[in-house]
Amino acid sequence: MKQIFFTLFLCLLCTASAHAALKVIGSGDNKQLDPAGFPPVMKSSYQLMQTKCTSCHTLDRVVSALQTGIAPTTLLEFNKKTARDHCMKMARKPHANISQQDAKTITELLYYLIDEAAKK
Numbered sequence: 001m002k003q004i005f006f007t008l009f010l011c012l013l014c015t016a017s018a019h020a021a022l023k024v025i026g027s028g029d030n031k032q033l034d035p036a037g038f039p040p041v042m043k044s045s046y047q048l049m050q051t052k053c054t055s056c057h058t059l060d061r062v063v064s065a066l067q068t069g070i071a072p073t074t075l076l077e078f079n080k081k082t083a084r085d086h087c088m089k090m091a092r093k094p095h096a097n098i099s100q101q102d103a104k105t106i107t108e109l110l111y112y113l114i115d116e117a118a119k120k
């Protein structure tokens with residue numbers, strides 16, 4: 001009986017990952033998201049993030065944070081409560097070249113992506 005439950009549990013896990021709403025392409029440092037299914041506004045925000053957030057590191061940091069809920073370098077929580085602070089911290093870094101408006105647009109994209117990541 002236990003085995004049946006375990007098998008069912010495994011099946012559930014598989015279906016969950018097959019329908020996970022974040023489509024990740026590439027691996028390691030080249031990890032990024034496939035924006036094909038994003039609403040148009042989020043597609044252009046994703047382009048902005050690709051331009052603004054890859055001058056110091058790759059998008060792998062963002063994708064990992066979205067996948068795990070943990071920001072990869074400091075191991076601080078990465079969720080709707082903290083995403084804005086993470087984004088603002090990046091914008092304040094020397095030579096970041098990220099305006100307040102850019103940071104706001106990218107924060108809203110992060111909120112959208114956090115919701116998508118939570119969908120099964």
Ligand code: HEC
Pocket residue numbers: 049052053054055056057061062065070071072073074075076086087089090091093094095096097098103106
């Ligand atoms: C000026 C260089 C620079 C730019 C531009 C930059 N980052 Fe970073 N990022 C860093 C550095 C350095 C770290 C590691 C130290 C830290 O966490 O502050 C980092 C770490 C991160 C982390 C992990 C944070 C943690 O607490 O573990 C995330 C997520 C992240 N960046 C996202 C972004 C996003 C989103 C953008 C665009 C809005 C961006 N970065 C733009 C330099 C940059």
